Amino acid sequence: MPVEYQEELAIMAREQGVPKAVVIRTIIKKSIGKKINSIKNTSPLLSLAKLNFKGGPKDLSSRVDYYLYGEGSK
Numbered sequence: 001m002p003v004e005y006q007e008e009l010a011i012m013a014r015e016q017g018v019p020k021a022v023v024i025r026t027i028i029k030k031s032i033g034k035k036i037n038s039i040k041n042t043s044p045l046l047s048l049a050k051l052n053f054k055g056g057p058k059d060l061s062s063r064v065d066y067y068l069y070g071e072g073s074k
Helices: 003-016 020-040 044-051 064-069
Strands: none
Touching: 003 020
């Protein structure tokens, strides 16, 4: 571990009044928690909803095949 990380870790542990191991575990838990939350919030439908499309053909829902595949679709 780089010296500057060790120094920062020691400062954080001293400020919180806990051992360095507790600080390390807390940092790991927060990091893993963020990753898990980001995975949960990346469903394909949610991603599409965030694009915030506006407009489009009025008959899109009833003629989706036509707009996806072209003229010969019904």
